[in-house]
Amino acid sequence: MxxxxxxxxxxxxxxxxxxxxxxxxxxxxxxxxxxxxxxxxxxxxxxxxxxxxxxxxxxxxxxxxxxxxxxxxxxxxxxxxxxxxxxxxxxxxxxxxxxxxxxxxxxxxxxxxxRLKYLLQQTELFAHFAKGDQSSSQKKVKGRGRHASKVTEEEEDEECLKEEEDGLSGNTRLVTQPSCIQGKMRDYQLAGLNWLIRLYENGINGILADEMGLGKTLQTISLMGYLHEYRGITGPHMVVAPKSTLGNWMNEIRRFCPVLRAVKFLGNPEERRYIREELLVAGKFDVCVTSFEMAIKEKSALRRFSWRYIIIDEAHRIKNENSLLSKTMRLYNTNYRLLITGTPLQNNLHELWSLLNFLLPEIFSSAETFDEWFQISGENDQQEVVQQLHKVLRPFLLRRLKSDVEKGLPPKKETILKVGMSQMQKQYYRALLQKDLEVVNAGGERKRLLNIAMQLRKCCNHPYLFQGAEPGPPYTTGDHLITNAGKMVLLDKLLPKLKERDSRVLIFSQMTRLLDILEDYLMFRGYLYCRIDGNTGGEDRDASIESFNKPGSEKFVFLLSTRAGGLGINLATADVVILYDSDWNPQVDLQAQDRAHRIGQKKEVQVFRFCTEYTIEEKVIERAYKKLALDALVIQQGRLAEQKTVNKDELLQMVRFGAEMVFSSKDSTITDEDIDRIIAKGEAATAELDAKMKKFTEDAIKFKMDDTAELYDFDDDKDENKFDFKKIVSENWIEPPKRERKRNYSESEYFKQTMRQSAPAKPKEPRIPRMPQLHDFQFFNTQRLSELYEKEVRYP
CATH class of the missing domain: 1.10.287 (Helix Hairpins)
Incomplete structure (x- = not known):
C-alpha cells in the first residue's frame, strides 16, 4: 500500500x-x-x-x-x-x-x-540466469502422503511476518518532493525519484535513460537528498562523469540540494594531493564528483572508501567490458550502481549484456548464456525474443521521451539549408578527387576512402582549412573569409536576421580549426561570443557558460565543438542551434541540439543544419537520418542485429556523389537569394527527406532478419555505379608523368658483401695534400697560399 x-x-x-x-x-x-x-x-x-x-x-x-x-x-x-x-x-x-x-x-x-526475489516477482526469466540461487532457496518438504504439502503453524506465522515486513519495507512512495530539494520538481521527475527509491529498497541497480533535457541530474540529486533527509544516509556517494560536465554537476548540487557536501576531485598532482588529505576525508564530504580519468588514475585513493552509490554519467562509455574504465569501475566497493545515459541502448546484444553484467554481475555472469537465451533463429521467434528482452529490461531501465512527459516544452524544428560551392571550393574539391582518381574510380581500401571523405568534408566547410589556401602572409581578416566558402555566405545572411529578432545562437562544428575561422569572422562582424572546445580548461568552460546564461547577457553566439560541447551543458537561454557540419553518428548531433532544447527553454528551438549541395555532405546527412529511423525502429521492435559501421561501398557512393556537377562547371554555385527564400527551400527539402524516411521505415518494418540485406541502401543509390568516374573527369584530367624508377642498391656490391668471410676493411682517410714548392721567380703570394694550406690541413 x-x-x-x-x-x-x-x-x-x-x-x-x-x-x-x-x-x-x-x-x-x-x-x-x-x-x-x-x-x-x-x-x-x-x-x-x-x-x-x-x-x-x-x-x-x-x-x-x-x-x-x-x-x-x-x-x-x-x-x-x-x-x-x-x-x-x-x-x-x-x-x-x-x-x-x-x-x-x-x-x-x-x-x-x-534482490533475486524482487526480480523473480517481476518476471520468471531471471530464474534462468540464477538457477543456483533459486534451487538453494527451496525448502525440503516435510510430511508424507496427503500431509506433505501442509505447513506447520510456526512456519505459517514466520511466512506471514516476513511478507508483512517485506510489504512495509518496499512500498515507499513520495507524493511531494523532499524538503531539502530546492525548486519545484515536475510530476514525471517525482515519478522518476519514486522509481529510484523502489530500486534502492529492493537492492537493485538501474539505468536512468530519459531523453536528454528531462532533468536526469536533478532526479539523481533528489535521490541523494531523499537518503539524507529520510534515511539519515549522508553518503559517501561518487559521481563519475565526463570532465566537461563536472562543473555542471557541482553547480546543480549547490543549487538543488545545498545540504549535500560535494567535493570535486580534479586537478594537477599538487591539487589532488591537497584534496586527498584535507577534503576527501571520511565524515567531511557526502558526494565526490570526479572524471573518468581520475577514477582510473586515483583508484588507490578512491578505493579506500566503501560507497553508498556510484553514479556514472554518460554510461555508454562502459559498454565495452574489456575497456580500462569498465574494469576499473568494477573494482570499487559500493552498495548501489546507477547508470545515466540519454543515448538509447544500441541494438547490440553483447553491449546490452555488458551493462547488465555491470549492474547485476551475480545474475548476468555469462555472456554466452545471455546470447544463447536471446538468439534469434528465425522470423517466427523474433516476437517472443523481443518480449523476453523487454521483460528483462523492465526492472532496470527507465526511459521517457520529451514528447510523452514534457507537454509544456516548446517544440524543436530542424531545417536543412543547402548552399552551393565557391570557385575556390570547387577547385579544391576537383583536385582532391583527381589526386586519388584510381581509388575513387575502382574502389580502394576503406581507410583510404575515409581519408578522402574527410578531406572532401573539410573542403565543404572552408577551403582555408588546407595549408596555403588562405592568401598571405600577412593574413588579414576581410570579405574573402566569407566569399570563399558557401556556408560562410549563408551564415553571414542568417545571423543578422537572428540578431534582429533577439535570438541567441549556438554554432557547433567538429573541427576546432574551423572554430578559429568562425572566431575571426565574429570579430570581423562585431558579434560578441563565447567558445568551448576540447582544449578549454574547466574554469574557463564554467565561466563561459555562466557569462552566456546570466540575465541580460550581451553574448550573441556560442561556438562549440560537437564532441566537447555536446555533453552535460545547459544553454537553454539560446533558441537557435546551427550545425555547421554533421557528425557520422546522429546521436552526437542530437546531444548538441539538446543543449538548448531542454527544460527551462521558453521559445521554439530552431535547428539549422548546413549542407553543401551536390557533395558528400548530402549523403552523410541522409545516412544519419536513416540511422535515426533505424534506431527508433530498434527500440520499438527490439531488433537485435549488429549495428553496422559505414562500409567501403557506402563510402565509395558518398565520395562519388555529385562529382558530375562539380566537374561540369568551374564557376561558383552560390546564389544571391534572400535568406527567407533559402529557409523556405530548406523546409521543403527537409519535408521531402522526412517523407523519404517514412517510406524507408515502412520498408524496414517488412525487412527480414538476414545478413545479406543492406539497410542503408535506397533503390536510387544503386545507379551510382553505372557511370565511369574516370570518363567524367577526363576533360579536366592531365596525365601525370611516369615515376622514374631508380636503383637504390648495386647487385654486385650486395652479393660481394653477403659472400665476404671477414669483416670489411675500414675505409682509409683521405691523404693530406702536399704543399707545392714555391719559387721566388714565380711571383706567387706565398704568405696567402701558406694560410690557405693551413686551413685545408687543420680544418678538413
Missing amino acids: AKSSKPASSDEALSNGSNSSEDERMNDRMEVDDDDDEELEAVARSDAASDEDDDPVPEEIADEDESNGDDPEVSKREKERLKEMQKLKKQKVQEILDAQNAAIDADMNNRGKG
Missing part, C-alpha cells in the same frame, strides 16, 4: 529498522568524534606552524617557550607531543572511515538477500 511522502520523523516512517539503527550508530559515532575537531584542527595548525618560522605560534606552545627558553629537551618533548597528536588525528579519521565502511558493507549484505 502506498505511503505518505513526508513523515514526522525519518525513523518512524520510511527507514528499515536494521539499516536505520546501523546508520544512527555511525552518525552518533561521528557526532562524538566531532567534539575533538577543534583540537585536531589546532594540531594541524601547530604542525604546519612548526615547519614555517613566519607562521603564528599557538598560545600554549608560546607560553611554554617563554617559560623554558631555548631548552633543547623541552623542544624535543614538544615535537614528540605534536607528533603524537597528529598520530591521534589519523587514528580517529581511520576509525570513522572503518565504521563508515563497516556500516555500508553490512547494508550491502542485507540488501542482497531480497
Whole structure:
C-alpha cells in the first residue's frame, strides 16, 4: 500500500529498522568524534606552524617557550607531543572511515538477500540466469502422503511476518518532493525519484535513460537528498562523469540540494594531493564528483572508501567490458550502481549484456548464456525474443521521451539549408578527387576512402582549412573569409536576421580549426561570443557558460565543438542551434541540439543544419537520418542485429556523389537569394527527406532478419555505379608523368658483401695534400697560399 511522502520523523516512517539503527550508530559515532575537531584542527595548525618560522605560534606552545627558553629537551618533548597528536588525528579519521565502511558493507549484505526475489516477482526469466540461487532457496518438504504439502503453524506465522515486513519495507512512495530539494520538481521527475527509491529498497541497480533535457541530474540529486533527509544516509556517494560536465554537476548540487557536501576531485598532482588529505576525508564530504580519468588514475585513493552509490554519467562509455574504465569501475566497493545515459541502448546484444553484467554481475555472469537465451533463429521467434528482452529490461531501465512527459516544452524544428560551392571550393574539391582518381574510380581500401571523405568534408566547410589556401602572409581578416566558402555566405545572411529578432545562437562544428575561422569572422562582424572546445580548461568552460546564461547577457553566439560541447551543458537561454557540419553518428548531433532544447527553454528551438549541395555532405546527412529511423525502429521492435559501421561501398557512393556537377562547371554555385527564400527551400527539402524516411521505415518494418540485406541502401543509390568516374573527369584530367624508377642498391656490391668471410676493411682517410714548392721567380703570394694550406690541413 502506498505511503505518505513526508513523515514526522525519518525513523518512524520510511527507514528499515536494521539499516536505520546501523546508520544512527555511525552518525552518533561521528557526532562524538566531532567534539575533538577543534583540537585536531589546532594540531594541524601547530604542525604546519612548526615547519614555517613566519607562521603564528599557538598560545600554549608560546607560553611554554617563554617559560623554558631555548631548552633543547623541552623542544624535543614538544615535537614528540605534536607528533603524537597528529598520530591521534589519523587514528580517529581511520576509525570513522572503518565504521563508515563497516556500516555500508553490512547494508550491502542485507540488501542482497531480497534482490533475486524482487526480480523473480517481476518476471520468471531471471530464474534462468540464477538457477543456483533459486534451487538453494527451496525448502525440503516435510510430511508424507496427503500431509506433505501442509505447513506447520510456526512456519505459517514466520511466512506471514516476513511478507508483512517485506510489504512495509518496499512500498515507499513520495507524493511531494523532499524538503531539502530546492525548486519545484515536475510530476514525471517525482515519478522518476519514486522509481529510484523502489530500486534502492529492493537492492537493485538501474539505468536512468530519459531523453536528454528531462532533468536526469536533478532526479539523481533528489535521490541523494531523499537518503539524507529520510534515511539519515549522508553518503559517501561518487559521481563519475565526463570532465566537461563536472562543473555542471557541482553547480546543480549547490543549487538543488545545498545540504549535500560535494567535493570535486580534479586537478594537477599538487591539487589532488591537497584534496586527498584535507577534503576527501571520511565524515567531511557526502558526494565526490570526479572524471573518468581520475577514477582510473586515483583508484588507490578512491578505493579506500566503501560507497553508498556510484553514479556514472554518460554510461555508454562502459559498454565495452574489456575497456580500462569498465574494469576499473568494477573494482570499487559500493552498495548501489546507477547508470545515466540519454543515448538509447544500441541494438547490440553483447553491449546490452555488458551493462547488465555491470549492474547485476551475480545474475548476468555469462555472456554466452545471455546470447544463447536471446538468439534469434528465425522470423517466427523474433516476437517472443523481443518480449523476453523487454521483460528483462523492465526492472532496470527507465526511459521517457520529451514528447510523452514534457507537454509544456516548446517544440524543436530542424531545417536543412543547402548552399552551393565557391570557385575556390570547387577547385579544391576537383583536385582532391583527381589526386586519388584510381581509388575513387575502382574502389580502394576503406581507410583510404575515409581519408578522402574527410578531406572532401573539410573542403565543404572552408577551403582555408588546407595549408596555403588562405592568401598571405600577412593574413588579414576581410570579405574573402566569407566569399570563399558557401556556408560562410549563408551564415553571414542568417545571423543578422537572428540578431534582429533577439535570438541567441549556438554554432557547433567538429573541427576546432574551423572554430578559429568562425572566431575571426565574429570579430570581423562585431558579434560578441563565447567558445568551448576540447582544449578549454574547466574554469574557463564554467565561466563561459555562466557569462552566456546570466540575465541580460550581451553574448550573441556560442561556438562549440560537437564532441566537447555536446555533453552535460545547459544553454537553454539560446533558441537557435546551427550545425555547421554533421557528425557520422546522429546521436552526437542530437546531444548538441539538446543543449538548448531542454527544460527551462521558453521559445521554439530552431535547428539549422548546413549542407553543401551536390557533395558528400548530402549523403552523410541522409545516412544519419536513416540511422535515426533505424534506431527508433530498434527500440520499438527490439531488433537485435549488429549495428553496422559505414562500409567501403557506402563510402565509395558518398565520395562519388555529385562529382558530375562539380566537374561540369568551374564557376561558383552560390546564389544571391534572400535568406527567407533559402529557409523556405530548406523546409521543403527537409519535408521531402522526412517523407523519404517514412517510406524507408515502412520498408524496414517488412525487412527480414538476414545478413545479406543492406539497410542503408535506397533503390536510387544503386545507379551510382553505372557511370565511369574516370570518363567524367577526363576533360579536366592531365596525365601525370611516369615515376622514374631508380636503383637504390648495386647487385654486385650486395652479393660481394653477403659472400665476404671477414669483416670489411675500414675505409682509409683521405691523404693530406702536399704543399707545392714555391719559387721566388714565380711571383706567387706565398704568405696567402701558406694560410690557405693551413686551413685545408687543420680544418678538413
